[in-house]
Amino acid sequence: MPRIVLIPGDGVGPEIMESVIPVLEAVADKHGIPLQMEIHEAGDEVKRRRGVALPEETFQAVRRADATLMVAVGETAREVILPIRQELDLYVNLRPAKSYPVPNAVRGFDVTIVRENTEGLYVRSGWTNGDTAVDLRIITKRGSERICRYGYRYAREMAKDRVYAVHKANVLLGCMLFRDVCSSVAGEEGFEFRDMYVDAAAMRLAMDRPFDVIITTNMFGDILADLAAAYIGGLGMYPSGNIGDDNAVFEPVHGTAPDIAGKGVANPMATILSAAMLFRWLGYREAADDLERAVWRACELGYTTPDVGGRMRTWEVSARVRDLLNSGE
Ligand code: IPM
Numbered sequence: 001m002p003r004i005v006l007i008p009g010d011g012v013g014p015e016i017m018e019s020v021i022p023v024l025e026a027v028a029d030k031h032g033i034p035l036q037m038e039i040h041e042a043g044d045e046v047k048r049r050r051g052v053a054l055p056e057e058t059f060q061a062v063r064r065a066d067a068t069l070m071v072a073v074g075e076t077a078r079e080v081i082l083p084i085r086q087e088l089d090l091y092v093n094l095r096p097a098k099s100y101p102v103p104n105a106v107r108g109f110d111v112t113i114v115r116e117n118t119e120g121l122y123v124r125s126g127w128t129n130g131d132t133a134v135d136l137r138i139i140t141k142r143g144s145e146r147i148c149r150y151g152y153r154y155a156r157e158m159a160k161d162r163v164y165a166v167h168k169a170n171v172l173l174g175c176m177l178f179r180d181v182c183s184s185v186a187g188e189e190g191f192e193f194r195d196m197y198v199d200a201a202a203m204r205l206a207m208d209r210p211f212d213v214i215i216t217t218n219m220f221g222d223i224l225a226d227l228a229a230a231y232i233g234g235l236g237m238y239p240s241g242n243i244g245d246d247n248a249v250f251e252p253v254h255g256t257a258p259d260i261a262g263k264g265v266a267n268p269m270a271t272i273l274s275a276a277m278l279f280r281w282l283g284y285r286e287a288a289d290d291l292e293r294a295v296w297r298a299c300e301l302g303y304t305t306p307d308v309g310g311r312m313r314t315w316e317v318s319a320r321v322r323d324l325l326n327s328g329e
């Protein structure tokens with residue numbers, strides 16, 4: 001019986017989560033998945049109330065769960081998602097930017113960013129000395145090897161062959177190590193090694209997109225992912241998974257969107273698509289495909305929120321996705 005933890009978080013998080021729970025129930029029912037869901041809290045609101053953004057019981061629940069679906073946390077994101085990624089060793093940040101039929105997406109855009117998720121500039125180690133601040137950027141052979149291995153294997157599974165290692169090895173020592181490790185892993189996994197400097201990759205992402213999969217270090221992946229979001233209609237359509245060897249936390253790439261929080265217009269699709277990734281990761285491939293199909297159909301029918309050209313509200317979009325799941329239309 002899969003046990004999943006749900007973390008609504010702050011801002012638009014609770015309204016999105018509330019609308020998405022019935023969708024999760026519907027897909028679980030339809031596919032006979034005996035899903036057990038537990039809601040836990042984390043984020044700014046909890047910190048204000050209890051002095052801690054990631055309460056120990058939430059952390060332990062995430063650790064024990066088969067998988068977690070989190071919407072978004074606000075200013076305390078650094079205190080919530082970074083420790084979860086690091087302490088649970090969720091070393092992959094899988095970010096498939098695939099366009100759905102919404103008017104502000106580029107048709108056919110499909111680039112997956114496989115972002116290293118535990119090291120690089122995110123080790124949270126450094127110091128300030130007077131007018132100087134130092135952030136350490138740690139790149140290890142082990143960290144590079146496992147993310148590259150995941151990236152090439154993912155590409156093989158998804159039948160994608162244009163895989164690029166993206167780095168800045170003309171300047172950074174860590175990137176030289178990363179590039180060399182990726183090059184050997186590519187060979188071992190039966191791929192031609194292709195690589196690109198991150199600045200060039202940003203331009204090519206906007207121009208001719210020679211890649212299906214980008215494997216890169218932590219901060220570069222963070223930045224390129226938001227750039228990729230611009231081609232699929234924005235962050236409201238962008239799901240992700242923080243994935244380790246035996247645990248995973250799925251979350252939309254977007255944040256808490258304080259400007260629209262409480263207005264009921266936030267786009268629930270990124271969370272629904274993150275749930276699809278969660279089901280796929282748990283081995284429920286048909287449930288995942290079914291969810292993605294329902295989102296696709298909802299987009300085609302214009303059952304969408306204003307950020308992607310629609311007129312519906314959060315709950316209506318989720319309710320339509322649920323109806324499409326049930327009707328199998
Ligand atoms: C993301 C976010 C996070 C990151 C922040 C909120 C810590 O931007 O998941 O892309 O930088 O990884």
Ligand code: MG
Pocket residue numbers: 222223226
């Ligand atoms: Mg980001």
